[in-house]
Amino acid sequence: MIKMAYKKRLDGRKFDELRPITAEVGVIPNAIGSAYFKIGKTGAYAAVYGPRDLYPRFLKNPKRGVLRCNYNMMPFSGAGDRVRPGTSRRSKEISLVTNQALLPVVNLDDFPNSVVDVFVELNETDAGSRCAGICAASMALADAGIEMKDLVGAISIGIVDGQVVLDLDYQEEAYKDGHVADVPMAYIPSMDKISLLQCDGRIKKDDLLKGLEMGKKAAKQLIEIQKKALKAKFEVPK
Amino acid sequence: MEKGKLLIKDKEVVVPGEVLAQGMSYLPSQGTYRKGNDVIASKLGLARVEGNVVKIIPVSGRYLPKKGDVIIAKVTDINIAGWTVDTNSAYRAMLSMKDATSDFIRRGSDLTRYFDIDDYMVTKIFNVTSQNLVDLTMKGPGLKKLEGGRIMTVSPSKVPRIIGKQGSMVSMIKQATSCNIIVGQNGVVFVKGINPEDEILTVKTIKKIEEESHVAGLTDKIKEFLDKKSKKR
Structure with missing residues (x-):
């Protein structure tokens, strides 16, 4: 029998409540498409460049265009310690999973031998940065006029001391008095497909299934927010 | 049904x-x-x-080369058979010697006489393959090398708005600023006026159209803008 010690969340949210979100599109004028997505104290900029010529040439695909994502935490984005600039094992992994989370929706068949570059830069991080990055990248790709089947909503679910929770922040991820599992996920509603699922920690099957349902619901909410932000760019100024 | x-x-x-x-x-x-x-x-x-x-x-997106489009392109390289040009898209294009001029060019002669690197030209796409290899031609009315003036780029999806119905928008700007304007389908715009002030006003107007292209009644708004500006001068 597990003792349920985590009865109230540290920041007072409900167990299935998201942190406050702001989303904006077209924040980087030089990029073809760009977006800023902020959830709680985690903020992500995404800039899309391309389709453009791809180098090195061996990466070219003559059948369709290539999507290339790059995830980077800014040096001052952490909780105090300077994040060492440049690629790390972690940022390489997150670049890869971001790419794979977005790949099922983008269609680059019209652009053989070219590349669409997505740069995700995090200016502040407080857990859930890869999910924030995917949300920002999803909006930026749409803003860049790339053909997409749907938008992608990404959120983390997890276990804090036996309790299934949505959208963990850093305090919860670092919770000392019980076991914590962190499961970032990305969901594409129109295909009913999960395009990102990682797990840090142990989680039971029942809890995972419960969490995934929670996450799917939240992903749909996130997509509504993305839609609103994309449409806000075209509102007629009065 | x-x-x-x-x-x-x-x-x-x-x-x-x-x-x-x-x-x-x-x-x-x-x-x-x-x-x-x-x-x-x-x-x-x-x-x-x-x-x-x-x-x-x-409302956004990069230009995709299409057969028959008239574009403004920039020479990036000279090779044996002709010129490589940048088309402001994901793909560069080839302009071969035979499509560039009807002159007889002797083997090994200096091609910079016709187009040098960084030269701009109005040119027409006459073929695009399935792999988006683009061939250009200079043979046709209005296709020429561009001299003087200034170049600006706009989003290719806004080009129809800048041109307007049967060229109404662009001819209105031409009249108000007495500038020569050439709009390429790839979003590159060439502006040449008698004095730089005219050119600056034209560039400003085109940028305004680009920003407000989704607003209804744009032509009237731009007309108002141009009237106000030309009165000031």
Whole structure:
């Protein structure tokens, strides 16, 4: 029998409540498409460049265009310690999973031998940065006029001391008095497909299934927010 | 057949993944796709309903070379058979010697006499292959090397708005500023006036059109803007 010690969340949210979100599109004028997505104290900029010529040439695909994502935490984005600039094992992994989370929706068949570059830069991080990055990248790709089947909503679910929770922040991820599992996920509603699922920690099957349902619901909410932000760019100024 | 249901209004802004219409009586066109019973948007843009065909006019995106388009391109390299030019798209284009001029060019002669690196030209796309290899030609009315003036780039999806219906917008700007304006389908615009002030006003006006291209009644607004500016001078 597990003792349920985590009865109230540290920041007072409900167990299935998201942190406050702001989303904006077209924040980087030089990029073809760009977006800023902020959830709680985690903020992500995404800039899309391309389709453009791809180098090195061996990466070219003559059948369709290539999507290339790059995830980077800014040096001052952490909780105090300077994040060492440049690629790390972690940022390489997150670049890869971001790419794979977005790949099922983008269609680059019209652009053989070219590349669409997505740069995700995090200016502040407080857990859930890869999910924030995917949300920002999803909006930026749409803003860049790339053909997409749907938008992608990404959120983390997890276990804090036996309790299934949505959208963990850093305090919860670092919770000392019980076991914590962190499961970032990305969901594409129109295909009913999960395009990102990682797990840090142990989680039971029942809890995972419960969490995934929670996450799917939240992903749909996130997509509504993305839609609103994309449409806000075209509102007629009065 | 069962009557379908339209879920959006004409000229409404739609985002990828948004369901535009339900039922098999609506047909997906440019920028949309069918999934089961639904017609869904696959691009960010303005939805247009024409009869029972639903399509999207994109509001952003890079230029994709198309056969027959007149574009403004820049020479990036000179090779044995001709010139490599930048088309402001994902693909560069080739302008071969035989399509560039009707002059006889002796083997090994200096090609910079015709086009040097960094020269701009108005040119026409006469062939695009499945792998988007682009061939250009200089043979046709209005196709020439550009001298003087200034170059600006706009989003290619805004080009129809800058030109206007039967060129109404661009001719209005030409009249007000007495500048020569050439708009390439790839979003590169060439502006040449008698004095730099005219050119600056033209560039400003085109930027304004680009920013407000989705606003209704744009022509009147731009006319007002031009009147005000030309009175000031």
